[in-house]
Amino acid sequence: MEIGLNHFLVLSTALFFIGVYGFLTRRNLITLLMSVELILNSVNINFVAFNKYLYPENLDGLFFSVFIIAIAAAEAAVAIAIIINLYRNFNTIDVEETDTMKY
Amino acid sequence: MTDILLLMKHELTLVVIIVLLLILKIREKEEGAENYMPFVNIMLAGNFLLGLVLNRGGELFDGMFVSDNIMVLQKNILNFGVLMISMQSSAWLGRHRHAPEFFVLLLSTLLGMFLLLSSRNLLMFYLALELSTIPLAAMCNYDLAKRRSSEAAMKLILSSALSSGILLFGISLFYGATGTFDFREISSLADSSALQIMAFIMVFTGFAFKLSVVPFHLWTADVYEGSPVAVTSFLSVISKGVMVFALCNVLYTVFNQMSSIWYDLIVITSVLTMAIGNLFAIRQENIKRFLAFSSIAQVSYILIGISGMSAHGMTSSIYFILIYIFSNLGAFGVVAIVSHASGKESINDYRGFAHKNPALAWILTISLFSLAGIPPTAGFFGKLFLLNSGAGQENWYLIIFASMNMIVSLYYYLRVVKSMFMDETEEEINVESTWLARLSLYICVGGILITGFTTGIYEHILSLAQSLK
Known part of the structure; x- marks a missing residue:
């Protein structure tokens, strides 16, 4: 069987929603960050697959995915710095326990 | 070469200031940060004044970067807001060990916002958006030892990461549907197919997160409450203003073919935002949280203006943001002074505030x-x-609903005024403020009183907006 665009799209959509599900249900902050990475990687797969199958004449999609990887690293760096500081203040990285502010 | 210097003048000035601040930081000695604040304020004032002169329209980098009169105006408004915030926060930052870094982060955010306004390419748009949100989370964490501050930063970075993930998925679907990142080409290829509608909804979701439109507003109140006051006012004024401008640009240039779809989306979110923002603002006790919900409610009125889909839509939203900067910074300026002097942030602490501090209370x-x-x-x-702009669509139920909500909002705004002027208290707050903070407050009050009566301002913006079409 030939692997086509649809296969990639099913994979990336599944990955995206796994990421969203993880983001909404997990309690550990590091795991939340990993869920965001899943979302960003699903976008990368999308870009590369669209580029390869639909618009092979230029490399726009590939470039975009390279930029996403770089930005994701920056975002993770800031987020982890914030989480470390949060751990110093709260002694936990559980979302349910970092709730000094509520409705 | 002169083209680059003139067209990117706003951005290049910011880069120069950022580099200067970094050099300052390297040469830092042990003395406190008080010495930086006059210097920073002078540079920001220079930045604002430089933004007013020598402006030209045109495009650079193969159409990736565009500048025109309305963008220059938007950037000047943002520059002005940042100058005001810096003046108001000098008392707080003077005590802080890391004042230069604060401005490096603040100005990087502003740089990202300027690029966001000028970008005409989705790749550039995304990069600018990230540049304008990641440093913001670090700024929220600026009271390093406070639990609330780090909790606010955590909430901001995670929700903005999720929202940019959703926005990116939308962008990738657009790429699949059109094969290009250029705004004009996407606009000519937009045909309201199912894939494009899906993509548009995801992009709009990303915007809605940043604007704190209702289904995606839950981070707002916590982040506003936990952050230092200077960052809260930046978030509520500058960050919100720039997202309104960007949403306006994107909806009117990229998605103008799909206006029947986004009109419905904007009406629904606007009604929800209005109702929930107003109802939750009523029950808040913390004044920063209260201002957070008030800013959520204000966004819903801006959405109504944007839904007007004409030059008036763009003009009225820019005009409103200008006024919103004056009024919100006036309010946050007083909150910052009180919070800095006494550490009190509850509405009940403002009881009898007018007896000791009549000027600030007024x-x-x-x-x-x-x-x-x-x-x-x-x-x-x-x-x-x-x-008026929203009424151009003749959707009268929406306008009536909005007017009724404005009446509801009177209750919670006047509650604060009542507790300042009519309630008695034994424990009165004594505040002192720097002359810079007072000057910025007077400018804000002057702006509030004058802008409304100077009809020339609205007409000037309108003529700029009409010259675009």
Whole structure:
């Protein structure tokens, strides 16, 4: 069987929603960050697959995915710095326990 | 070469200031940060003044970067807001060990916002958006030892990461549907197919997160409450203003073919935002949280203005943001002074505030009147133009609902005024403020009183907006 665009799209959509599900249900902050990475990687797969199958004449999609990887690293760096500081203040990285502010 | 210097003048000035601040930081000696603040304020004032002169329209980098008169105006408004915030926060930052870094982060955010306004390419748009949100989370964490501050930063970075993930998925679907990142080409290829509608909804979700439109507003109140006051005012004024401008640009240039779809989306979110923002604002006890919900409610009126889909839509939203900067910074300026002097942030702490500090109490009152939209202040005219623009679509139920919500909002704005002027308390707050903070408050009050009556301002923006079409 030939692997086509649809296969990639099913994979990336599944990955995206796994990421969203993880983001909404997990309690550990590091795991939340990993869920965001899943979302960003699903976008990368999308870009590369669209580029390869639909618009092979230029490399726009590939470039975009390279930029996403770089930005994701920056975002993770800031987020982890914030989480470390949060751990110093709260002694936990559980979302349910970092709730000094509520409705 | 002169083209680059002139067209990117706003951005290049910011880069120069950022580099200067970094050099300062390297040469830092043990003395405190007080010495930086006058220097930073002078540079920001210079930045604002430089933004007013020598402006040209045109495009650079193969159409990736565009500048025109309306963008220059938007950037000048943002520069002005940042200058005000810096003046108000000098007392707080003077005590802080890391004042230069604060401005490096603040100005990087502003740089990202300028690029966001000028970008005409989705790749550039995304990069600018990230540049304008990642440093913001670090700024929220600036009270390093406070639990609330780090909790606020955590909430901001995670929700903005999720929202940019959703936005990116939308962009990738657009790439699949059109094969290009250029705004004009996407606009000519937009055909309201199912894939494009899906993509548009995801992009709009990303915007809705940043604007704190209702289904995605839950981070707002916590982040506003936990962050230092200077960052809260930046978040609520500058960050919100730039997202309104960007949403306006994107909806009017990229998605103008799909206007029948986004009109419905904007009406639904606007009604929800109005109702929930107003209802939750009523029950808040913390004044920063209360201002957070008030800013959520204000966004819903801006959405009505944007839904007008004409030059008036763009004009009224820019005009309203200008007024919103004056009124919100007036309010946050007083909150910052009180919070810095006494550490008190609850609405009940403002009981009897007017007896000891009549000037500050009146400034807060005028700002809240302007936010509520009571006639002599500029806020009334801002909202009038927004509703007027929205009424161009002849959706009268929406306009009536919005007007009724403005009446509801009077209750919670006047509650603060009542507790300042009519309630008694034994424990009175004594505040002192720097002359810079007072000057910025007077400028804000002057702006609130003058902007509404100077009809030339609205007409000037309108002529700029019409010259675009």
